[in-house]
Amino acid sequence: MAAVAGAGAAAMAAAGAAAAVPAAGAAAAVPAAGAVVVPFALTPAQASGGNILNMTDAGDRKIYNKAVSKLSEEPFECVPEGLFQFLRDLEERAQEYGWDDPNTGVLMIPTDPANPFVLTNLLTNYGEVSMGAINAFERTYIDRECRAAQDTRMLYACIMNSLSKEAKTKVHIWRMQYTVQGGHKSGNLLLKIVIRESHLDTNATTSVLRLKLDRNNTLFHT
Numbered sequence: 541m542a543a544v545a546g547a548g549a550a551a552m553a554a555a556g557a558a559a560a561v562p563a564a565g566a567a568a569a570v571p572a573a574g575a576v577v578v579p580f581a582l583t584p585a586q587a588s589g590g591n592i593l594n595m596t597d598a599g600d601r602k603i604y605n606k607a608v609s610k611l612s613e614e615p616f617e618c619v620p621e622g623l624f625q626f627l628r629d630l631e632e633r634a635q636e637y638g639w640d641d642p643n644t645g646v647l648m649i650p651t652d653p654a655n656p657f658v659l660t661n662l663l664t665n666y667g668e669v670s671m672g673a674i675n676a677f678e679r680t681y682i683d684r685e686c687r688a689a690q691d692t693r694m695l696y697a698c699i700m701n702s703l704s705k706e707a708k709t710k711v712h713i714w715r716m717q718y719t720v721q722g723g724h725k726s727g728n729l730l731l732k733i734v735i736r737e738s739h740l741d742t743n744a745t746t747s748v749l750r751l752k753l754d755r756n757n758t759l760f761h762t
Contacts, residue, residue: 583636590644590687604690607637608697616734618707623738626702630731631663633698639691646691647728649677662728666735674728675720682724695727699734710737 593600611629616622634640640647640661648659651673662669681688696718700708711718711733718729 590638590641592685592687593690603637604694607633607694608701611698611702615704616702616707617704618710618734618738620738623735626738627663627735629702630699634663634695637691637694639695644688646688646695649674649728662731666732669732671717671729671732674726674732678720678724678726678728682720682726683722689724692727693725696725696730697727699727699730703734707734707737 588600588603593604595601595604611626611633616626631640634645634647639645640663642648642659645661647662649662649669650656650658651660651669652658653676660668662674678692682692683689703711711730714733714737718726718733720726720729
């Protein structure tokens, strides 16, 4: 399902305003003079407000390290049977770190260049988003100093840390497809490849892997 950027923010603001209205007869809470107003957030990562993480700061490094940690003790084998649980675990991580925020989340991809503000959640609607659309989106920010560049890198590391050795072998042969300008690794492109390799017949993957092994053997014996 596509989401129009800005609509989610308006709805959330309206809901927040409604929640802030006290029940009939109840006295409204008044902050004490000089009290510090703390911005509400469901998780510490969300409290950063989309600001660039300072990797020299201990608190920001904790956010990064937790974000890239493996999703489960049982690594994903990149097979159809485990795909549903893998995506649900990744969805939980995405919600915790704001990667799927309707307005600013790195997983929200514009699928139509003519309508760049109409966004689709790659995690829940991966069949509607092409590799080309993801690649074009990644190139708009991945080599810049911005939080989105950090987020797609964290997404990449999180996925890689959650794969088994066999699953990594499946996706590593397609590494050029998830590597964007300047050698940057894209979490979004890696996610699309992991889903593709988990869904599809792996004959193409096996053929490519066999070709690479044959080339390596040829180089070894020459």
